[in-house]
Amino acid sequence: MTEPRRAPENPTMEMTSNKEILRRIEYTGDMLLNMGPQHPSTHGVINFLVQTDGEVMKRAIPEVGYLHRSIEKIGEKCTYNGFMPYTDRVDYIAAMFANQGWAMAVERLLGVEVPKRAEYCRVIACELNRISSHLISVGTMAMDVGAVTPFPYALREREFINDLLEELCGARLTYNYLRIGGVAFDLPEGYADKVITFVDHFEKILVEFNRLITNNEIFVQRLAGLAPIPREMAIDYCLVGPNLRASGVHFDVRKDLPYSIYPELQFEVPVGRGEMGALGDAWDRFSVRCEEMKQSCRILRQCIAQIPKGESMAKVPRKIKFTEGLEAYSRIESARGDMQYYVVAGGGENAYRVKVRTGSFTAMGIIDTLSRGLMIADLVALIASLDVVAPEIDR
Amino acid sequence: MTPEEIQQSLAAKFGDAVGPLQPANKDPWVEVKPAALREVCAHLKADPQLHFDCLMNLSALDWPKQNQIHVVYHLFSYAKKHAFILKVKLDRASPTVASLEPVWKSADWLEREQFDLLGVTFEGHPDLRRIMLPDDWVGNPLRKDYAEQPHYHQISTTRESPLDGFIRLDEMKKRAASAATATATGAETPAAEKKELPQ
Numbered sequence: 001m002t003e004p005r006r007a008p009e010n011p012t013m014e015m016t017s018n019k020e021i022l023r024r025i026e027y028t029g030d031m032l033l034n035m036g037p038q039h040p041s042t043h044g045v046i047n048f049l050v051q052t053d054g055e056v057m058k059r060a061i062p063e064v065g066y067l068h069r070s071i072e073k074i075g076e077k078c079t080y081n082g083f084m085p086y087t088d089r090v091d092y093i094a095a096m097f098a099n100q101g102w103a104m105a106v107e108r109l110l111g112v113e114v115p116k117r118a119e120y121c122r123v124i125a126c127e128l129n130r131i132s133s134h135l136i137s138v139g140t141m142a143m144d145v146g147a148v149t150p151f152p153y154a155l156r157e158r159e160f161i162n163d164l165l166e167e168l169c170g171a172r173l174t175y176n177y178l179r180i181g182g183v184a185f186d187l188p189e190g191y192a193d194k195v196i197t198f199v200d201h202f203e204k205i206l207v208e209f210n211r212l213i214t215n216n217e218i219f220v221q222r223l224a225g226l227a228p229i230p231r232e233m234a235i236d237y238c239l240v241g242p243n244l245r246a247s248g249v250h251f252d253v254r255k256d257l258p259y260s261i262y263p264e265l266q267f268e269v270p271v272g273r274g275e276m277g278a279l280g281d282a283w284d285r286f287s288v289r290c291e292e293m294k295q296s297c298r299i300l301r302q303c304i305a306q307i308p309k310g311e312s313m314a315k316v317p318r319k320i321k322f323t324e325g326l327e328a329y330s331r332i333e334s335a336r337g338d339m340q341y342y343v344v345a346g347g348g349e350n351a352y353r354v355k356v357r358t359g360s361f362t363a364m365g366i367i368d369t370l371s372r373g374l375m376i377a378d379l380v381a382l383i384a385s386l387d388v389v390a391p392e393i394d395r
Numbered sequence: 396m397t398p399e400e401i402q403q404s405l406a407a408k409f410g411d412a413v414g415p416l417q418p419a420n421k422d423p424w425v426e427v428k429p430a431a432l433r434e435v436c437a438h439l440k441a442d443p444q445l446h447f448d449c450l451m452n453l454s455a456l457d458w459p460k461q462n463q464i465h466v467v468y469h470l471f472s473y474a475k476k477h478a479f480i481l482k483v484k485l486d487r488a489s490p491t492v493a494s495l496e497p498v499w500k501s502a503d504w505l506e507r508e509q510f511d512l513l514g515v516t517f518e519g520h521p522d523l524r525r526i527m528l529p530d531d532w533v534g535n536p537l538r539k540d541y542a543e544q545p546h547y548h549q550i551s552t553t554r555e556s557p558l559d560g561f562i563r564l565d566e567m568k569k570r571a572a573s574a575a576t577a578t579a580t581g582a583e584t585p586a587a588e589k590k591e592l593p594q
Contacts, residue, residue: 065527072512073536235448235473237462238501251473327423329480342454342467353537355454365504394527 014066017259028057033376037066043146044390046364052376058373062364075354076346080106080320081180083354088174090356090390093136096122096165097334101356102232104259105341106180109322112314116184119261120307123197125168125177127296127303131202132161133297133335134242134289141384142213146224150213155165160198166274168189180320182313192304195208199297206294214290223286225277227370227382234280237369238362241337243386246272246288247280250362253333258358265302279300282385289387321349337385360392385389396477398423401445424467424480431437432483433493439470439479440498446474450499453506455513457487457539464490466515485515494520512537 036047045066051059071090075083087102088095107114114122139154160174163374167188169177179186213219229239234247244251252269254262270291272284322345329339337359346352363386371379396404397417401423405413412431416423427435439447444553452469468481483492494517495502506517507526514535517523525532533544543552 065525065529068527070536103533189470228557232448233500236500238449238451249473257474327422338451340452342469344456353454353456354516357450357452357454361504361508365501369500 003265025114035060035379036063042141042383042390043388044393045239046388046390047151048367050371050379051211054376055377057371057374057376057379059091060367060374062367063193064364064390064393067390069391069395071395072354072356074136075356077350079349080351082264083351084178084180085174085176087356087393088176089393090123091175091336091339091358091360091389093128093389094133094335095173095175096126096177097332099175100126100260101330101332101339101341103178103180103344105328106320108328109179109326109343109345110316110320111317112181114182114260114314115311116261116308117186117310118312118314120303121183121187121312122178123261123265124300124303124307125165125175125183126301128161128164128195129175130296130335131293132158132165132292135161137384137387138209138213138286138289138336140333141387142380143221144380144384145219147213147216147219150209153205153209154210158200160202164191164194164198167194169217179313180317181316182311183264186257186312189308192307195304199300203294203297206290206297210290212362215261220276220283223381223385224281225281226282226378227374227385228274228278229370230239231279231280233366237366239337239366240359240362241335242292243285243359243363244286246268246284248272248274251329251339255343256362259332261303264306265299267298270295282381285385285387319349323347324352336389336392338389356395358392358395360386360388360390361395364389364393396444396473398479399479401479403436404442404445405435406456414481422478422480422491424482424523426482429483429485429492432481433495433498435481435499436468436495445472447472448474449477450495450501450505451478453492453495453502453509456507457513457537459487459539462487463516464513466490466509467497488569490515492516492520494518494523511535514538535578 012297030051030053033050033052034047035050036042038044042048047063047066049061049063069089071086074086082100087098135154135158139151142150154356159181165175168173168191169175169185190373194290229243229247231247234244239247250269250271251340253259255269270288272280272288274281274284276379324345324347326344326345332339339359340357342355342357343351344353367382370382374382402413402416405425407432412428413435414426416425439445447470449471450468451471454467456465456467458465464485464487466483466485470479470481485492491549492515494506496506497519504526506520507523509515510517510523511525511527512535524530532547534541545552
């Protein structure tokens with residue numbers, strides 16, 4: 001019945017397998033802890049092999065892949081439009097951005113221009129999604145370091161956004177709202193008022209939230225100076241988005257490589273300044289996210305005020321086909337930073353290769369280096385501050 | 396700097412190892428000889444005019460028709476705000492190229508991913524092992540000729556379609572009606588048809 005297990009094709013793989021790491025660690029007399037894969041504070045199914053001698057870690061080796069669904073392979077199997085719902089599953093906390101990245105990559109291949117109104121709809125949906133994603137991030141981070149109260153506060157606000165997005169596209173988590181060449185539905189009637197009502201309410205809550213947790217003395221003491229990432233290291237490891245900005249790099253795809261309607265909008269790019277401890281520490285990463293939510297509110301107000309009338313969908317051929325080997329690259333600023341799609345077209349209606357480069361994947365790569373010499377309890381704070389989401393790492 | 400200027404500066408330094416600028420749809424790229432890759436990349440990072448401080452993306456493509464595997468490097472410079480794309484063409488039977496981990500640290504995980512999914516070996520990588528799939532997985536799923544093993548640790552990797560053996564409702568009604576008329580007229584119902592009807 002069963003096939004005999006064959007040896008791996010590459011002999012180097014066997015040599016550095018986890019069993020080998022385990023053997024080496026046992027030899028040195030250190031303790032080995034498996035943190036995960038089912039651990040509440042790893043934010044998904046991730047395993048950390050923690051090599052430790054007491055409370056201080058020598059090393060934490062991240063083991064990922066538990067949520068690998070081969071989304072890139074699925075992208076080769078279905079049509080360009082058919083892949084859109086799958087992109088939701090790349091990052092289910094901020095699915096709108098994954099939609100946008102894919103839509104923009106295929107639109108670049110097609111050379112189609114998206115109508116103005118559709119771009120505004122996209123930006124409204126994305127910025128709402130950015131706030132909801134950051135709320136999860138800051139809420140869970142506070143909870144991971146022991147402050148339970150802010151989490152339900154953050155989730156309560158997130159529910160309002162979920163309701164708003166549900167009204168827009170019918171789904172609360174995996175939106176499938178964007179289409180190649182536009183959006184699936186125009187804004188419903190009275191939607192602008194609802195968004196403004198929410199923003200009015202949320203800006204007050206944000207002040208309250210900052211008073212409750214961001215500037216809370218105990219919280220600041222816990223996170224200030226924890227696992228600082230210097231500017232050069234952040235760039236070298238290709239950290240993106242809020243993690244990169246917390247290290248003092250003034251870079252935002254929306255500002256520096258503008259796409260969609262972002263050049264028409266006024267907003268600031270918050271960067272970490274090392275106010276409480278070192279530059280690029282966990283507190284900086286936290287506060288940058290809080291600041292970004294404020295900027296998103298600003299963007300939402302402008303979008304609602306400026307949104308023009310018109311079509312919400314461009315003229316796009318029903319069957320999208322390209323010549324083989326045509327390629328395009330798209331970069332967008334997702335809630336987790338620079339999200340990039342690399343698409344190579346196949347001869348028919350399918351893509352030949354889809355590569356999704358996500359922020360969480362590269363952020364995980366830095367944990368091994370950063371964890372050396374940290375306390376075990378700080379590893380939880382480090383993971384939370386990098387805001388990694390397991391499906392986005394594994395895809 | 397524009398891609399043209401970057402290509403000229405590279406060609407002036409490395410000669411034949413760097414190919415001409417290929418206009419793809421939007422983003423132009425250059426081909427680099429695998430042997431010269433690490434030198435070219437080290438130069439791209441160190442040169443103050445080019446200053447590519449970040450390897451953003453690394454993807455590999457399988458082209459069985461040309462018997463090649465292409466590795467695509469997307470570089471970006473935060474200092475100069477310009478981007479560039481390098482491609483390396485490798486033999487499909489034994490795709491091996493120098494690792495860029497000594498140049499950019501982000502290459503560590505990005506290379507491990509391509510090693511896992513496409514079987515490209517990066518020479519000089521400090522910790523080249525599978526990242527997404529288990530260590531004892533057979534094959535590289537993103538290769539075009541990949542065939543999944545029927546079992547993994549005695550767990551089947553396929554499953555039967557739950558729709559097998561089901562008949563459409565209207566089809567079932569039609570058959571029942573024809574069977575009723577057949578018995579009314581006294582004719583024999585075909586045995587095979589009787590068997591298919593679910594009770």
